[in-house]
Amino acid sequence: xxxxxxxxxxxxxxxxxxxxxxxxxxxxxxxxxxxxxxxxxxxxxxxxxxxxxxxxxxxxxxxxxxxxxxxxxxxxxxxxxxxxxxxxxxxxxxxxxxxxxxxxxxxxxxxxxxxxxxxxxxxxxxxxxxxxxxxxxxxxxxxxxxxxxxxxxxxxxxxxxxxxxxxxxxxxxxxxxxxxxxxxxxxxxxxxxxxxxxxxxxxxxxxxxxxxxxxxxxxxxxxxxxxxxxxxxxxxxxxxxxxxxxxxxxxxxxxxxxxxxxxxxxxxxxxxxxxxxxxxxxxxxxxxxxxxxxxxxxxxxxxxxxxxxxxxxxxxxxxxxxxxxxxxxxxxxxxxxxxxxxxxxxxxxxxxxxxxxxxxxxxxxxxxxxxxxxxxxxxxxxxxxxxxxxxxxxxxxxxxxxxxxxxxxxxxxxxxxxxxxxxxxxxxxxxxxxxxxxxxxxxxxxxxxx
Amino acid sequence: xxxxxxxxxxxxxxxxxxxxxxxxxxxxxxxxxxxxxxxxxxxxxxxxxxxxxxxxxxxxxxxxxxxxxxxxxxxxxxxxxxxxxxxxxxxxxxxxxxxxxxxxxxxxxxxxxxxxxxxxxxxxxxxxxxxxxxxxxxxxxxxxxxxxxxxxxxxxxxxxxxxxxxxxxxxxxxxxxxxxxxxxxxxxxxxxxxxxxxxxxxxxxxxxxxxxxxxxxxxxxxxxxxxxxxxxxxxxxxxxxxxxxxxxxxxxxxxxxxxxxxxxxxxxxxxxxxxxxxxxxxxxxxxxxxxxxxxxxxxxxxxxxxxxxxxxxxxxxxxxxxxxx
Numbered sequence: 001x002x003x004x005x006x007x008x009x010x011x012x013x014x015x016x017x018x019x020x021x022x023x024x025x026x027x028x029x030x031x032x033x034x035x036x037x038x039x040x041x042x043x044x045x046x047x048x049x050x051x052x053x054x055x056x057x058x059x060x061x062x063x064x065x066x067x068x069x070x071x072x073x074x075x076x077x078x079x080x081x082x083x084x085x086x087x088x089x090x091x092x093x094x095x096x097x098x099x100x101x102x103x104x105x106x107x108x109x110x111x112x113x114x115x116x117x118x119x120x121x122x123x124x125x126x127x128x129x130x131x132x133x134x135x136x137x138x139x140x141x142x143x144x145x146x147x148x149x150x151x152x153x154x155x156x157x158x159x160x161x162x163x164x165x166x167x168x169x170x171x172x173x174x175x176x177x178x179x180x181x182x183x184x185x186x187x188x189x190x191x192x193x194x195x196x197x198x199x200x201x202x203x204x205x206x207x208x209x210x211x212x213x214x215x216x217x218x219x220x221x222x223x224x225x226x227x228x229x230x231x232x233x234x235x236x237x238x239x240x241x242x243x244x245x246x247x248x249x250x251x252x253x254x255x256x257x258x259x260x261x262x263x264x265x266x267x268x269x270x271x272x273x274x275x276x277x278x279x280x281x282x283x284x285x286x287x288x289x290x291x292x293x294x295x296x297x298x299x300x301x302x303x304x305x306x307x308x309x310x311x312x313x314x315x316x317x318x319x320x321x322x323x324x325x326x327x328x329x330x331x332x333x334x335x336x337x338x339x340x341x342x343x344x345x346x347x348x349x350x351x352x353x354x355x356x357x358x359x360x361x362x363x364x365x366x367x368x369x370x371x372x373x374x375x376x377x378x379x380x381x382x383x384x385x386x387x388x389x390x391x392x393x394x395x396x397x398x399x400x401x402x403x404x405x406x407x408x409x410x411x412x413x414x415x416x417x418x419x420x421x422x423x424x425x426x427x428x429x430x431x432x433x434x435x436x437x438x439x440x441x442x443x444x445x446x447x448x449x450x
Numbered sequence: 451x452x453x454x455x456x457x458x459x460x461x462x463x464x465x466x467x468x469x470x471x472x473x474x475x476x477x478x479x480x481x482x483x484x485x486x487x488x489x490x491x492x493x494x495x496x497x498x499x500x501x502x503x504x505x506x507x508x509x510x511x512x513x514x515x516x517x518x519x520x521x522x523x524x525x526x527x528x529x530x531x532x533x534x535x536x537x538x539x540x541x542x543x544x545x546x547x548x549x550x551x552x553x554x555x556x557x558x559x560x561x562x563x564x565x566x567x568x569x570x571x572x573x574x575x576x577x578x579x580x581x582x583x584x585x586x587x588x589x590x591x592x593x594x595x596x597x598x599x600x601x602x603x604x605x606x607x608x609x610x611x612x613x614x615x616x617x618x619x620x621x622x623x624x625x626x627x628x629x630x631x632x633x634x635x636x637x638x639x640x641x642x643x644x645x646x647x648x649x650x651x652x653x654x655x656x657x658x659x660x661x662x663x664x665x666x667x668x669x670x671x672x673x674x675x676x677x678x679x680x681x682x683x684x685x686x687x688x689x690x691x692x693x694x695x696x697x698x699x700x701x702x703x704x705x706x707x708x709x710x711x712x713x714x715x716x717x718x719x720x721x722x723x724x725x726x727x728x729x730x731x732x733x734x735x736x737x738x739x740x741x742x743x744x745x746x747x748x749x750x751x752x753x754x755x756x757x758x759x760x761x762x763x764x765x766x767x768x769x770x771x772x773x774x775x
Binding site for chain 1: 464465468469472473476477480481485486488489602603605606607608609610611614617618622710713716717731732735736738740743744746747750751754755
């Protein structure tokens with residue numbers, strides 16, 4: 001079956017970021033003085049473990065960022081027609097999860113739907129009972145067989161995962177300096193193995209209102225969260241660096257103008273500013289439906305715009321920090337020496353000041369990431385987040401929240417969304433702390449004092 | 451001091467003008483009133499007459515900045531900018547889409563917002579600072595490590611979870627207080643207590659950790675060593691000496707949010723059905739009532755700037771060395 005690669009805007013930005021990340025790694029790798037703080041990060045087992053968890057999330061997110069559209073069987077005038085449904089490599093990998101749709105809610109590992117329905121039994125009488133699921137546990141005859149089957153499958157999957165993990169650790173034994181890292185890899189592969197083997201036959205985390213597998217939804221949400229957390233920095237960074245360095249270095253009227261701009265922006269409560277900007281974006285998108293050929297591309301453009309808006313409203317904090325640091329640095333002797341040698345301002349800024357503020361930038365970026373992931377859920381709840389058709393933690397929570405009042409409660413979608421978000425944000429927070437400890441010179445000193 | 455305050459208030463004027471121009475640009479230039487009318491009336495099958503009627507009802511049928519047809523002063527006053535944006539400087543916010551005076555709504559809704567936000571703020575401040583001081587007291591021990599780990603865990607949990615989880619546990623499972631709603635007077639207690647508790651718990655993680663960093667920075671200073679050398683107990687050193695000296699960084703982060711308490715909290719109010727300004731804003735966002743959103747943006751920045759001025763005044767109260775000139 002032929003297909004067409006579909007590069008959504010957010011995909012391009014993701015791969016741009018990936019390329020920038022690889023380039024930065026390459027650059028740092030050759031320079032011992034830049035490598036030093038990273039070595040300090042690598043000494044902390046907490047940092048390495050959380051980095052491993054984050055890597056797993058990033059791999060899922062990257063696989064989910066490679067989109068394509070398959071060709072429809074019929075052709076129009078000899079030209080292939082492509083399906084309006086945009087799929088990703090990740091969708092293909094977990095195809096059963098995506099395809100096995102039930103009718104409506106079902107609990108984790110359930111064999112039957114959540115609600116009773118009228119059915120006719122073998123004798124033709126109408127009975128009200130819980131109908132069997134179309135896919136979840138369809139290979140079993142009766143509920144009584146389920147527990148043994150679940151245990152068997154979980155065990156087989158876990159063993160396979162453990163073996164694969166063991167092989168991986170053995171192959172990479174040169175780099176396994178810390179036991180915590182090997183243990184985490186083993187734990188992760190075991191868990192993935194068990195879940196993968198179970199997910200083939202059951203809905204491990206249940207299904208949602210339209211019968212979609214919740215595990216699939218949670219995994220798809222990862223990409224949205226990661227994009228909000230990272231692409232936003234593409235906007236924040238240039239603005240904060242340019243304005244912060246300019247204000248601190250040139251002082252005078254440049255400083256006044258820049259300070260005015262960021263005071264105006266930061267004096268508006270951020271949720272309101274974001275809400276106002278998103279509302280306006282919505283008007284533009286809704287009045288120009290002709291811009292988009294698929295629903296996915298519309299939802300995607302909205303996501304990119306959301307990142308843009310988040311970036312424009314959140315660069316002021318970093319800008320203020322950078323301005324302060326530049327004000328301090330420009331009085332240092334080596335800068336004054338450069339000035340008296342007649343080095344141009346541009347060169348002083350890029351060669352002498354920029355490298356010396358990079359630690360602030362890096363710390364701010366890793367610290368902001370988790371806040372942005374959490375903000376996405378809140379904004380989607382307020383109604384100014386991602387497009388309702390886009391799968392994200394926010395839309396999941398929003399949909400599940402309305403079902404809290406049901407009896408018995410539909411808890412699984414909420415718990416899954418919050419659980420995945422907690423793991424992602426906790427790993428990001430722990431990693432950010434380690435980065436800050438390693439890069440912040442001020443922090444090291446105060447800790448030595450106390 | 452008076453002179454300083456007057457100057458600060460005058461400084462605020464250009465910033466508010468900036469805010470005003472920014473919201474004007476956002477709401478009227480990025481999308482013309484025609485776009486907004488089309489959006490509100492449904493994208494397809496909108497007649498030009500319907501758009502004109504919509505604009506006329508809301509006063510959007512005037513020129514943007516300069517009305518060349520009207521003579522004299524009304525060249526500038528009979529425009530959208532003057533009527534919708536500049537008028538906010540005298541707190542004339544106009545009418546919402548359901549024809550109620552926005553100023554009146556704001557004044558009646560401030561009360562319920564404050565009933566939640568003020569206790570949350572005060573109780574929260576006491577709890578966070580005490581928790582942080584306790585962690586500082588046991589610094590570099592297993593207890594401190596556990597405290598910090600707890601903080602990191604708490605701050606990694608989504609704020610929505612605290613609200614949904616709290617409502618489920620306290621209201622649905624234990625039936626202690628109603629799930630949502632609001633009543634005036636003494637009745638209000640049972641409605642506000644859960645939002646307040648949830649608000650305080652939700653902030654413990656990030657706030658206590660932040661205060662702990664501040665206290666740890668103070669504790670390495672000379673006066674602390676002197677106090678200890680005098681034979682004061684560690685508790686006394688922390689709760690009087692260190693706390694007092696850490697006031698400046700604490701006030702920097704705290705005082706600025708006090709005026710913003712009037713705005714209420716978007717999430718808490720909408721989940722608990724509190725008729726405050728937060729839920730007003732959320733309803734306006736969902737109904738795409740641009741007039742209300744514009745008013746709230748302007749009000750928010752006025753309160754923020756007031757908070758900055760209060761911060762400066764508070765410095766002089768806690769630290770006599772600070773003079774405002």
